[in-house]
Amino acid sequence: INEAKEISSSDIYRYEANRLGIKIEDEDFAQKLDNQDTLKSFKEKFHFPMVKDVCKCDEQKKNESPVIYMTGNSLGLQPKAIRSELEGYLNDWQRYAVEGHHKGEHPWISIDEEIQESLAQVVGAKPSEVCPMNTLSVNLHVMMSNFYKPTQQRHKIVIEAGAFPSDLYIAESQIRHNGFNPDTSLIKLEPLANEFTISTDRIKSILSEHGESIAMVMIGGVQFFTGQLFDMKEITAFAQSLGAVVGWDLAHAAGNVELQLHDWNVDFACWCSYKYLNSGPGCIGGLFVHERHTREFDSHTDKRLLGWFGNKLANRFKKETIFEAEEGALGFRCSNPSVADCTSLRASLAITNGASIAALRAKSLLLTSYLETLLLSIKGDHSFSIITPRDPTQRGAQLSLHIGGKVSAAKLKVSLLNAGVVCDVRDPNVIRVSPAPLYTSFTDVKNFVNILIKSLSE
């Protein structure tokens, strides 16, 4: 399988079927894959909504079967363990009040530091390089404030034209804050005409074009709309060779694909934890800063936005205001973190790492390939196209279906909901389908495709 130049879904899936001794033609192919799935027990660790609670029609108002949940790219399902962990937090607060900062099983004074190791596993970093803090857009500002140091010669920020809107707003306002003009300092990576995705070669050629005028490159590791997984290692190295700082928005990558931020020499990265990391809506985000940036801190030249929680613990409660940055990512904290959110995140990361990113990715490659293969084999006049790259190494779990013809994606979403499938819709007329490997079975994928076929012909 490693010899193929471009690996396709069917390669992966034939290879796996072969390895497992399952015939692709078998009626119970999905069932057999599920039986052999080493992660299958993880599904039990999550709460699934029931069809009756999300449907928009009367017929299903009594249907207590679980939905097929294809929206882990937007908001992950709730890990059952979070309830008891939050109760533990409430018990500590009840029992110790302010003394909870230093008492209990999870003292609050280090509630975020306790998660560094687990976060590091998820993004391929040293524990000191990562820390949960703030939320994603805020962290992008925190990082850009520190790393974007434009000069007349080098002032451009390169970003995807189709980046998540927040990232565009953030880059624009950082450019303006530094007295530059987004019209001339913001370079948007545009796909070729009539294409949705953008190749590494094209990215490199645009980077080359702007060369030493580029101060920073900031791209989503997995594109939120198309599901494209960028070659972060290659792009990071290439942009750095031009002298740029490279940051990644990993909202759709963390918990979805394998990351090696430290080894790839990434400068910084930020992510949210409520998608593939299942920590709950709006839960605390995460931040990576490569250790080579934090070895020395000089408050007079460093551009970080200071706050007392970035100060060494030994200084933090002293009257003298001596600021010595905590080691690594911790030194970028401003405030004491939300204990409720750190607690939820700790519980959800334990599940992800219990499965391991490597095993999740292995399952995901097969699961999404299976999904793609089934989608491509749909017969008849169903007009949709998959805008996500065909090469499984260039995508995560998500496939984005551009719905053509007269079918409206918004209406399709409702039909799917009424048939017990949750997925989401994005302008223009795209359905995002994301079988998260932690809690999605091969049978779910098969059932989803059958429901989709029915819904498309309604």
Next chain:
Amino acid sequence: INEAKEISSSDIYRYEANRLGIKIEDEDFAQKLDNQDTLKSFKEKFHFPMVKDVCKCDEQKKNESPVIYMTGNSLGLQPKAIRSELEGYLNDWQRYAVEGHHKGEHPWISIDEEIQESLAQVVGAKPSEVCPMNTLSVNLHVMMSNFYKPTQQRHKIVIEAGAFPSDLYIAESQIRHNGFNPDTSLIKLEPLANEFTISTDRIKSILSEHGESIAMVMIGGVQFFTGQLFDMKEITAFAQSLGAVVGWDLAHAAGNVELQLHDWNVDFACWCSYKYLNSGPGCIGGLFVHERHTREFDSHTDKRLLGWFGNKLANRFKKETIFEAEEGALGFRCSNPSVADCTSLRASLAITNGASIAALRAKSLLLTSYLETLLLSIKGDHSFSIITPRDPTQRGAQLSLHIGGKVSAAKLKVSLLNAGVVCDVRDPNVIRVSPAPLYTSFTDVKNFVNILIKSLSE
């Protein structure tokens, strides 16, 4: 009572005793005050730690009586209602998953907007002027990034010399970010020699001295260390008359004293919610921006740090990246907020507003005056002095006791803990004592003073 030039504790407390027909000399004076306390039922709404869980000695390891909690200025007690509200949040996430953004009793898409009205009541604002978001130090950066626009003529930030360290770091880094030097641009309000507090007159005279070189004044409304309540109305008006922007750090003021941010014409304010607002450790902060600053938004000149959640809801999920700021404070959001934290805050604000800030402040004036009167009447050689202003209108709930002689405040704190009292210690040798009116009785105050006397003589 209104005629007195400076009101003293004993004035308040004699006046109240008289009004209530209670003799100060009565043995059961505290009990009688408690009986007449219209807020007494609120104590039941909170969880109190038991002595056995916080003490540091063996003798008390079975003592299941509740502590006397004097640390509401640091971390408020847990409202019992938060548990069921958080369960409601978990139920919604379990039941609806991503559809919870638009379903359930508290749809997440407006989970923060739902709290604007309650927050507005607490700080004396219009609902559109306030919003829960981020955390305190982060919000100070968000506000300073927007409002600090230094020029060669006007570049100074005025702050207390003894400000909470985070505020000093924030001001320093904002000054450096704008290419100025804290040595010349940061003006620190110093008390007179041998004094802890600083008068309005002195503040005004320092402000006058720096006149039109002042770009911003940023002070803690209630001083975290001394407990001094500043005359926010007067200082705001005076500094604005010099052309400065005025922001307040209300960490120790929100939920503690009466605020009229709108009427006082304050430019901006930020606070945390885990102290007198009892929302839990590290819970989401709050932000006020006066409506006159947000009537028009021009993305090309406005300095706010943009993020998608500040964009109008109608634009937020569109592919076109049109940024039109949401009305008022909402337009300063960057990220979608933590639903767990907004839920906790909603539950705790309901209690505060159930009591009403006016009633809380009325009780607090009496409660802290009673505390002060008892402390001042301690006989014998107990060397401590109260560094908080004697005038009740110049302080909130907290009294700070500077412990003199050979007694160490840190050791005193432990003796107090072992005797069932929680209070906190700050460098140098100060004990902060804060009878939060929501859950502290007059009897608690009386018992506290008796325990203090005993601990001091150990």
